[in-house]
Amino acid sequence: MADDTSNSSTPTIAFDDFLAVDIRVGTVVEATPFPEARKPAIKLIVDFGPEIGRRKTSAQITEHYTPEALISTQVAAVVNFPPKQIGKWMSQVLVLGCCDAAGAISLVRPDHPVPDGSRLH
Template identity: 50%
Template sequence: MQTIDIEDFNKIELRVGTVIQAEVFEKARKPAYKIWIDLGPELGVKKSSAQVTDLYTPSDLLGRQVICVCNFRPRQIADFMSEVLVTGFSSLEGGIVLASSERTVPNGAKLH
């Protein structure tokens, strides 16, 4: 495993936001959802394509707080611009378990 220092870690904008809209991403090559995330007043609402269909339905995602990498370059996926990366962990069964906060925190709060 490569090590990094605190300056490297501080370059990553990990922030929490609330999913306000989710729908099936019909044009994605692999099963995915289009997700809109409220990242607070500073960042606003950002979009993400997320391959989390094994464990979640669009209605499961609504209102859920998720941790996002907010300073990746936007990425065009089919006809959708993904602006942030929603983070998660691989489960034993192979699906992605979304990373979130233990308690509700303000949208846009930064992970330290």
Template identity: 45%
Template sequence: MPDQDHPPVPPLEAEITWADFAKVDIRAGEIVSVEEFPRARNPSYRITVDFGPDLGVRETSAQAKTGYEREELVGRTVVAVVNFPPKNIAGFQSQMLILGVDAGDGTLSLLHPGRGTFKGARVY
């Protein structure tokens, strides 16, 4: 019987090895700017994240318009996969993927680490 508090969840993906997971480089960073992104296919923001002096500043787009106002995103610490190859999204090169979860109401809830996280910190 489905839980009444949330929609059905996707099925479990195929099993991976620890070595597979170790290849995914997930880091903490601070959102430093958020711009409208009207060229995107779905309502999205163009987001710039600072991952500190070693990894630098990177850009991506995120379909976060239905869950967040631009102003509330700036200064927020997020986690992102930083070792995907660049991907062309509506005319610009996305350099990482900010992670989030389905909030169950059609919005995105961005993942963010807790206390004392520094820019560039590795997520394990």
């Protein structure tokens, strides 16, 4: 019997593969409804600090969040994916979240403030 330490059906990756994904924390500085999106979403502008700057994205997070409540909150995002056109909006980062029991997205966020641009370890 093979020693399988993985609890997932996804393949094992090398640590260097993980390091290639640049996940940073930033602060939401603008959040507005995105009524043109196919699924309910919110447009976000996130400040990742002086090294990366401000980046745009949209997120299907309307079940748990309002635009007003997101201002000044920190979120985790992948900052090194290529930009993706979403309707008339160019998404520059991928904000990270997990599905709750009902399938609604709950954002991945630090539970204590960290400097904008901090990398996930």
